Amino acid sequence: MRDYDKLPKMSPVKKAEPLHQSWFENHLGLTFFLAWIIGNLLVFSAFLVDEGNVGFWILLILAIVLILGTEVWYLLKKKRSLFFLFLNLVGWIGLIILLMLDNKAIILEEVSDQPKDVK
Numbered sequence: 001m002r003d004y005d006k007l008p009k010m011s012p013v014k015k016a017e018p019l020h021q022s023w024f025e026n027h028l029g030l031t032f033f034l035a036w037i038i039g040n041l042l043v044f045s046a047f048l049v050d051e052g053n054v055g056f057w058i059l060l061i062l063a064i065v066l067i068l069g070t071e072v073w074y075l076l077k078k079k080r081s082l083f084f085l086f087l088n089l090v091g092w093i094g095l096i097i098l099l100m101l102d103n104k105a106i107i108l109e110e111v112s113d114q115p116k117d118v119k
Contacts, residue, residue, distance in 0.1 A: 028077055029099050035070035036095060039063040071098070079104040 024031045046059035068085070075084055080101055087094030 025077060028074055028103070032070055032074040033095075033099065035066055039067035039070075042066065074098070078102075 040063070042059050042063035046056050046063065049055045049059065067088075071085060071088070072082065075082055075098075078101055084098060084101070087097055090097075
């Protein structure tokens with residue numbers, strides 16, 4: 001009798017069906033990139049308005065809320081630390097680094113789906 005015959009028989013584990021995700025959740029990187037582009041367009045258009053005007057401040061605040069809000073949502077969906085928000089200080093390089101982050105949510109699911117060794 002072989003050693004692996006002594007191990008208890010395990011039934012195959014069924015993976016849970018993934019919840020329905022919106023288009024934005026399925027395309028996190030693209031959503032973040034488009035929000036970043038739209039936010040920057042809002043900043044540039046704010047400077048076309050006279051500085052000190054109410055429209056200038058409204059556009060600037062909308063751009064900041066759009067970029068930071070989308071970035072926080074993006075990092076939370078990828079189960080990453082909000083410490084990555086500091087990459088905004090680096091500009092384009094920070095954006096590229098953020099877009100290259102692995103999705104820890106998927107990695108955690110793959111690790112939890114693996115059967116544990118039975119002794």
